Amino acid sequence: MGLLIQHPGQAVAFLKQRLKPAAPLDPKRLEQWLHELDSDDFATREKASRELVNLGNRGKRSIEKHLAAEPKSAEVRRRLERILETLNGPDPPPEQLRQTRAVEVLCQLGTPEAKELLQALTEGVADAPLTRDAQSALRLLTRPFAQRGNQRD
Numbered sequence: 260m261g262l263l264i265q266h267p268g269q270a271v272a273f274l275k276q277r278l279k280p281a282a283p284l285d286p287k288r289l290e291q292w293l294h295e296l297d298s299d300d301f302a303t304r305e306k307a308s309r310e311l312v313n314l315g316n317r318g319k320r321s322i323e324k325h326l327a328a329e330p331k332s333a334e335v336r337r338r339l340e341r342i343l344e345t346l347n348g349p350d351p352p353p354e355q356l357r358q359t360r361a362v363e364v365l366c367q368l369g370t371p372e373a374k375e376l377l378q379a380l381t382e383g384v385a386d387a388p389l390t391r392d393a394q395s396a397l398r399l400l401t402r403p404f405a406q407r408g409n410q411r412d
Contacts, residue, residue, distance in 0.1 A: 263364045271372040274361050280380055281387030284317050293325050296335045304338065311342050313354040315388060319346050351388070358389045366396035374400060 263270035295307035311318055326339040345352060351359065362380070365373040377400070380393035 260360055260364050264367050267368045267370050267373070270364060270368060271370065271376060274365060275376050278358065278361055278376065278380060278389070279383075281383030281389045283384050284314065289314070289318055289321055293321070296338045297330070297332050304334070308338050308342060312345050312352045315352050315355050316346060317384075317386060319343070322346075355388050359392055362389070362392040362396050365393075366399060369400055 263273070289311075292307040292310045295303050296311075298304050298307070311322060322339055322342055326336065326343065330336050330339065350356070362377065365377050374397065377393045377397050380389055381397060383390040383393075385391075
């Protein structure tokens with residue numbers, strides 16, 4: 260984060276390539292990942308697990324339903340339980356943490372380009388953490404300087 264903050268122009272360009280407004284949750288895609296947890300291919304099962312974790316709380320209800328339906332496979336049950344442990348744990352999923360840190364960098368930069376990217380990120384799905392983080396960062400940046408201090412949204 261420190262290195263990005265030291266190079267504002269490059270940081271915004273770098274983050275603009277990697278951050279996109281949060282898209283709506285695709286129920287078909289979610290079902291596909293849940294189904295792939297029972298794949299014969301280990302890499303497919305791992306990828307599906309990662310994708311479900313990266314959904315964060317947006318996919319939690321579906322994961323809980325799938326687990327409550329008592330999956331036939333012990334492997335699927337273990338994976339679903341691990342995913343829920345991760346989602347219920349104290350730390351956000353890795354992708355969400357990366358996004359939160361990126362928004363923090365943009366907020367600290369506060370350049371017009373950084374604000375423009377934050378504004379674009381606010382156009383994502385309302386319940387996505389990235390959208391909410393970008394909205395909070397913009398509110399913080401638009402407050403009069405004297406009110407900012409150490410306050411957090």
